[in-house]
Amino acid sequence: MPELPEVETVARGLATQLVGRRIQSALLRRDGLRYPFPTGFAEGLVSREVKRITRRAKYILVALEGEKTWITHLGMSGKLLYYQGKIESVDKHEHVRLTLDNGAILAYIDPRRFGAMDLANTADLQAHRWLSRLGPEPLEVGADAVWPGISASSTPIKQRIMDAEVVVGVGNIYASEALFRAGIHPLSPSSSLTEKQWSILFSAIQDVLKEAIISGGSTLRDYVRSSGDVGYFQHRFRVYGRDSKACGQCSTPIAKLTQAGRSSFYCPSCQPKIS
């Protein structure tokens, strides 16, 4: 389940594998993923050289020659796998396959098809419908840049830090982990945090994301890097998926609650409820 660290890891891997390569062919095995592929998608990729690969929020941006950018979101189970040499059998969930000018293959595999792809003009990228409303990157700004969005809403803080219009890249796992580190209950109204508390929480978000990137992300079920390697940060989870297990700080059993349809994990003792 790719969040910022997983997408960053995939983008970095792809950059070493693809930059300077030319796409020779593009095979689409279906009409689209979460959304239909754009008209002329395959033709727009073919024969272009990959110039650079970056990440914005959870989107992978592949800048191609000819001022086009291939945008990919991995959704929840999407994988971009780079292969040197032949693949004997094709995964039944492989939906897109590119061949490169060095004979390598880049395959997009996504069992749930929550992923998405588009091809946009690089010059118009900021105005793209997927990107135009995104908030700041958590590793590129300070807490003060996000503070207005935190103080202005009474929505529970966990939902607030997962809102991509407030700050991008924080999904369910890292939201729970950061709140634990900051000692803040996930149901606390966003506007109830003091600026000092927000500063502590924002630092925790940054720390968790940075540590996860160093670990190559978290592999639960589906996530792997473009090389096929797994990530290791899941071994460092302090609350996520640890309900009823002892808190590492105080031994109180980790609790689980459903918030906006998603599981939140927290320590009732280290993250006291706001009264």
Place this chain on the structure above:
DNA sequence: AGGTGCGCCTGGAGGC
């Protein structure tokens, strides 16, 4: 207008 909840998908886990 801000906040909530559902639907999109499949596979794995757990209950009976």
Place this chain on the structure above:
DNA sequence: TGCCTCCAGGCGCACC
């Protein structure tokens, strides 16, 4: 063993 239900969750959208 097999069938059923639940859960995973990023994101857009319908709805209150």
